[in-house]
Amino acid sequence: MNNAVFLYSDKLNGLIRTACQRSLEFHFPEFEEQMNAIQLSMIKLCSSRLSKPAGKPIPGDIFISKHSNLVDLTPGFDFINVIFHVVVDEESPDSWTKMTSLNCSIPPYLMNALHVILRLCFQYNITTISLPLFLTSGFHSKKMDSTTRLKKAEMIIKAIKGILTELTTWKGEVLNTIQFLVPSEMDTEELKELSSLVPKCFQIISHCPFD
16 A cells, blocks of 8 residues: 555546647557547447436446556556556535435445456456555545544445455456545544555455555
């Protein structure tokens, strides 16, 4: 778990776009070209959703961009080759980021998206992945106390463990490393509490350092 996490930012797409512009992309289409292709695909696919406006993505939709020129965006990893983008609606009253009750559960669309992303990792032999621990940006709300955040983090880690157990049975061991990213404003004590969840939920052979 790395306290890096400018990835928790509403400007993530801008960050990726800026990073892509720093150097040439030799192996894949340029980022803008990929986004245009994704938009055209969405228009075609979403036109079959009679209850939704054509071309409008819905929460849980995933699109993927491929890169060979993204370097040092996450500490500890030299290159980022694939980015999974998940569509969420943070303005909705039942948004995952606004759920403050300890009795709430992970929204089905987020669970489905997480399952699809991890399944794709297994299917295409992606061995290392970085995941925002709270799954969406802006989750570290001042309206939500540390107990609630801890409970939700535990819920997410256990959900990931369940998905990995299922996928390992299907494909064998593929993912070697999962890096959980946390909001940069999180204090040290809460970070320690969160880090203790990992060995509780996963079997680890050696001690994992936390920044």
